[in-house]
Amino acid sequence: MALLAAFQIHHYFAHQLDLQKRIWWRFWLILLGLTLVWSAGDLITLYVAMEIVALGVVGLIALGDQAESYRSALRYLKAVLLGTLSFLIGSIIIWGVYGTVSLSALQQQIEGTGLTGLAFALITVGLVYRAALFPLHSWLPPAHGSSHAPLSALLSALVTKASFYSLARVWLDWGDLIGSELLAQLLGILGALAIVWGGWMACRQSELKMLVAYSSVNQVGYFFLFFPLIIGVSHEVAVLAKQGVILQVISHALAKAALFMAAGNLVAAMGSKYIADLSGMSRSMPLSLLSFGFAGVSIMGLPPSGGFLAKWYVLQASLLSGQWWWIPVLILGGLLSAAYIFRIFSRSFLEECSVKPIKPVPKILEIAPMVLALLAVGLGLLASTPLSLMTIAMVVTDGHE
């Protein structure tokens, strides 16, 4: 994924060598941070890793070099400052109480006292802010919408996942022990609201990239349905929910990156960022539009895409655990995503095209989104491969503990 993004960045900015140079160190900073997040074994490392990612991200957003992008960068920084500080305070309390911040050591010691509960809540709030869950999501669309398209792809596909990954890890380790079913349900409800609100806002956007960005808010909501389905339920349900959410994370990363890159190509070609100007694009940019469609299939959750399989697992998990109230949310979310994806298409197939100059986009730029979109769709058919990879990873980490 990162390789494809690098490929796209390289060609997208091929004519702006100066800018390209300034992108690379930020790019590697983010990758370094993400790797650290993935491999972090204690809370403080996790904190530092997230800050490293944030530094790179702020740099990337600010690269837009317009008043708007600086303003979004500041907004994002606010989320970073408050979110990670809350996380830090929570970790410090944990450190004070248990004398360690190592995640595996904590898993054996932790118990549900008041102070731990407070720390747990602080950590959760901080990470939720970073992951842009519904009431705290308002930094995300401007940040992703106003940066360059391949960069938004990187941000949307990988960076919000880092916070979610940390949160899922903390919850998987401690959730059962602290026994916060209420908090889990709350997270699920917020996720549901995010699905509906993000979808609705995406339907109402007039700019193409803002639509894709709001669709991120919508999709992040699905991740959070995960929490009520792993806390206080049978082992079988938890496994299903886990597989569902892993698939959702992967398929969303692939599909959203494809959407952003394809949207970037379309915007570059038509020289306008508004959806209303898309008419007639189906003739001049069929390939980009096709990858947009494939990625859209996964976002909507039509079979055989990865998105479908993920939602199917989540659906099954919620049925099995008797939490039927998530099902209408899933259906409504699917309908809303279909609505905003089809909005693009209904526009682009209009033929009454007022003649406008279309800047041809180099063919090479259309390859990466296509590959990503095909991967996203194909994920449903090949789901066993990533799942088995993840299972191996889980077994390995279990072995350590």
Added chain:
Amino acid sequence: MTLQDYLSVLAVVLIVLGFLGFAIKSDFLRRIIAFNVMSTGALLLLAAFVQDVESTPMLTSVFMMLILVTMVLTILTLQIRNKLTSRFHQHDSEGKVDSENPR
């Protein structure tokens, strides 16, 4: 009360003050200062809580790292803000950049 208790109470007061400052004031500079007050509180909390751990060298490095992170974030924020105001000359409206998102 022991020294530890005093320190943790002070830390909590600082964190709460900082948070209130962040939540109530929409002025940019005040928010940055509020953030710094908050992170000072967090560090103090660490100092108060983790006194009796034998791993002092590690603790020192953690402290330095946290101070560094706070510093870098503050510098970065000020830098971006500086660019925004100096290049685009929108002094009056920029003060409320962040206030569109009340917590």
